[in-house]
Amino acid sequence: MPRVFADGCVTVHIFNMAEITKSYEPKDVEDKWYAAWQEAKCFAGRAAPGQETYTIVIPPPNVTGILHMGHVLNNTLQDVLIRRARLEGKAACWIPGTDHAGIATQTMVEKHLKKTEGKGRRDLGRDEFLKRVWTWRDEKGDHILRQLRQLGCSCDWDRTAFTMDADYSRAVLTSFVKLFNSTDAQGRSHIYRGKRMVNWCPASLTALSDEEVEMRPTKGFIYKLRYELVEPSTTKGAEGNVMPLTHLTVETTRPETIPADVALAVHPDDERYKHLIGKTVWRPLGERVQLPIVGDTAVDPVFAAGVLKVTPAHDKVDFEIGQRHKLPVIDLLNADATLNDLAGPALAGMERFAARKKSAELLRESGALIEEKPYENNVGYSQRAGVPIEPRLTQQWWLRYPRIEEAKQVVRDGLIQMHPERWSKVYLNWLENIQDWCISRQLWWGHRIPVWYAKGIDREKLTEADLRDPKKIHVSLDGPADPENWEQEDDVLDTWASSWLWPFGTLGWPDAEAQKAANFDAFYPTTTLATGADIIFFWVARMIMAGLEFANPGAPVEQRIPFKHVYFNGIVRDKQGRKMSKTLGNSPDPLDLINAYGADGLRFGLLQIAPLGQDVKFDESRVEAGKHFCNKLWNACRFRQMSGEMADNSSLAAILGRVDPAHLDDDDHALLGALLDTMATLEKSFAGFEFAGATQRLYSFFWNDFCDWYVEVAKARLQEPAAKAHVLAVQDLVIREFLLMFEPFAPFITEELWHLLGYGAEKSFVQETRIETAAGLVALFAKRGVTVDAAATGRVEQLKQFSTLARELKADQSVAQKRDVKFFALAGQPEWHALEKNLSKLARLVGAAEISRTTEKLSLPATVTSLGTLYLDTGVQVDPAAERARLTKEIHALNKHIVGTEARLSNEAFTSKAPPAVLEGARKQLADQQAKRAELERLLAAVQ
RNA sequence: GGACCCUUAGCUCAGUUGGUUAGAGCGUUUCCUUGACAUGGAAGAGGUCACUGGUUCGAGUCCAGUAGGGUCCA
Secondary structure (H helix, E strand, C coil), rough: CCCCCCCEEEEEHHHHHHCCCCCCHHHHCCCCCCCHHCCCCCCCCCCCCCEEEEEEEEECCCCCCCHHHHHHHHHHHHHHHHHHHCCCCCCCEEECCEECCCCHHHHHHHHHHHHHCCCHHHCCHHHHHHHHHHHHHHCCHHHHHHHHHHCCCCCCCHCCEEECHHHHHHHHHHHHHHCCCCECCCCCEEEEEEEEEEEEEEECCCEHHHHHHEEEEEEEEEEEEEEEEEEEEECCCCCCEEEEEEEEEEECCHHHHHHHHEEEEEEEEECCCCCCCCCCEEECCCCCCEEEEECCCCCCCCCCCCCEEHHHHHHHHHCCCCCHCCCCCCEEECCCCCHHHHHHCCHHHHHEEHHHHHHHHHHHHHHHHEEEEEEEEEEEEEECCCEECCEEEEEEEEECCCCHHHHHHHHHCCEEEEEECCCCCCCCCCCEEEEEEECCCCCCCCCEECEEEECCCCHCCCCCCHHHHCCCCEEECCCCCCCHHEEECCCCECHHHCCHHHHCCCCCCCHHHHHHHHHHHCCCCEEEEEEHHHHHHHHHHHHHHHHHHHCCCCCCHHHHCCCEEEECCCEEECCCCCCCCCCCCCCCCHHHHHHHHHHHHHHHHHHHHCCCCCECCCCHHHHHHHHHHHHHHHHHHHHHHHHHHCCCCCCHHHHHHHHHHHCHHHHHHHHHHHHHHHHHHHHHHHHHHHHHHHHHHHHHHHHHHHHHHHHHHHHHHHHCCHHHHHHHHHHHHHHHHHHHHHHHHHHHHHHHHHCCEEEECCCCCCHHHHCCCCCCCHHHHHHCCCCCCCHHHHHHHHHHHHHHHHHHHHHHHHCCCCCCEEEEEEECHHHHHHHHHHHHHHHHHCCCCCEECCCCCCCCEEEEECCCCEEEECCCCCCCHHHHHHHHHHHHHHHHHEEEEEHHHHHHHHHCCCCCCHHHHHHHHHHHHHHHHHHHHHHHCCCC
């Protein structure tokens, strides 16, 4: 379909060798090529026998999520890796998918339900509610996967997985059953059920794992309270004097829990109180009862007055103290953190924070409150719901992690490498202090735990032994044969207890047939996991343990690990350094950026600010620069097309066949040298996951080495009939190799240009081409009789400096734009020889009518180059004073460097200890600087 | 309290085994629409590399400490 641009330019997209337009318009190109790639199924992970594979599993985004900048960075990185692997000839497989995200999704649907129908989930019942969630997922889900296509992600979409898929669910339940039936090193079942203190989220009404709790400093109050002794006593003061004692002073931030106090605790060695152990105090709030004073080493005698109120139901430490002293448990909180009747009539029914205020008032009235002062302490918040969690004693399912030691060892041994390496320390530290994992959630959306209780059994009172009694508990994938006698567990599994199977669950595990169909043997272990360090515990560590436990059982450890490399990308932050988040509204919509700058521009721009594992502040100007770079590439190719007839570009051999070794000049050699260097740099960058370095080199190679210099100097050579075909061949070669290197970073524009310049046949794609290694290209050059002359780079560098100095001189003389000026070079024979060969292109570059040799010293403005003194004849009278000032300034600047170099060289320690190359470099530098200064001084003296 | 990271130009960032005069993009100053590209070209200004000390012939780079910022774990 013809497209008319604003400037009236009309373009028609035909498949091959169309005329290149004036500027790059990403939209059409992106849509067209993505559709073509998909149609050709060229992202399919297919491995020939023996072919090296490269596998990535996507960190599955929430099924109802939308693309944000973090996804863009993370997925661009994965796409860069997978596309590069394809170009290297590996069987690349990138498995996409989504996570059912239990709490997040259920909360979202519940909110929607409330808003549209005014109902809660319990009004609908479990089955009906789940139907609604699935409908929601079908309507709103996978949006993010479509967005990833717009970014250019080359996932194998036929493998798209979802953690709630039937197959995947079966994998999740299988893992549960296997862990339930297996034991750890101490012979204990990996999975058990127990009434323990958990992190309870009063908003989501479920237990959370420790990892889902976030400690936040929170401003509140601390209340200093009197607990009256039933029998007054004495205590020892600071000087050992005996003083009367009528009450104990307790400080607490949670006075509303006093009705649940069952004791006071003091340190057993505390001289002030140890004689009181066994005595009693009056509870100051709630039912007026006597509380025992117990001695426990968990009490910090230095904190506050050294007396702790013991509230076993509402604090983890208190619970443990309660257990040690066989104290009762009074739970006065409901699931939603309102107070129940045990709190007493004054507080019952109140919300916890209101109850806190109320109880402080009551205590003040009764005289028990001594003081109330502002206080900041760390409070655990539900990461998802953002409310303070409550420690709560409930029955939950727990996992004793399998393979903890092995999981440490594979990282220590380098079988799994983390990039940057420092994260392995964080990982190991977590494993050293690992706690059992609370895997049950009181939700409906998720994998329902495959446990059935015999009807009529009291679930609250089941013992460890009962759990192993098949008459009381049934655990299996498909449930009991006589379902009428059983009731299934209501809880579902933590979302992470499904996604920890992701690297093999997406490859067919545990079904042998499915594994074969997915080519599990070729693609597992996966190669690289790219993710954020914020989920190193949630996901990375757990996947490693799961892989070791379940994948390729019995095989050597290197076949069981889930991945070989973990690349931690940084977190994308806003200009103020804040995390980008929906609530802050500080994240630009990536699709807006794609519309404004093109997907390639966004990808390239973001990678330029994404150093290894460091957080990045998002800077839109980088994305704009990415777009500009694409446009530069586009126009360089456009210029190539306009410079001469296109010849056979269909293969590297064909292009090399058009390169004429007899016509290779210094510029060709320098350019090919830079190309080889860029290729080598990329090879090194990919090996070390250093993307910023790779993008920088690509940028400078193409823009500076190729466009700014080679293309400009080649303009003169293109006028020579004998050299023209050769020069075009060199350009075709370099553009081809550049497109191959650039394709992983900018797949759309490279694909388009690849075809426009005839590198690829119709219905073929860049990624089907094998990229050469630098060494491989050197060998191909050699076959063609070409040896890249490394010394040419230095000679070209001299010419670059020469033109810069010539332009600078013109600018100084205010004739920067005049093109009819004359230059005279006062040069020795070798210098003139170097210049003579390049006069036409130099004249063109600097904008001169003529550059010629002079053997006489002239009275003209001049500059000193490494190829001789260069005089500029503008035809206009110069101002001697200004000339003297200019030369003096330059001499002054040069002097500073000479002084420094002289000082170094006159230091005997330096001359005796520095390596010869460094020493020689310094000597040569000094000689050059001194010669230049001498010449500048001569010029200065000559100005009259 | 423990661990880790960061501090380089006005802004965002490179700078991987220590070695000429520390780089890029954006911004900024001057000049330029010359047939690839103004999404461009040319020339320029702009840095005590947070601070202090140490190791070394030589430190942005290595070591120790200080200050500020950030993250994780308790």
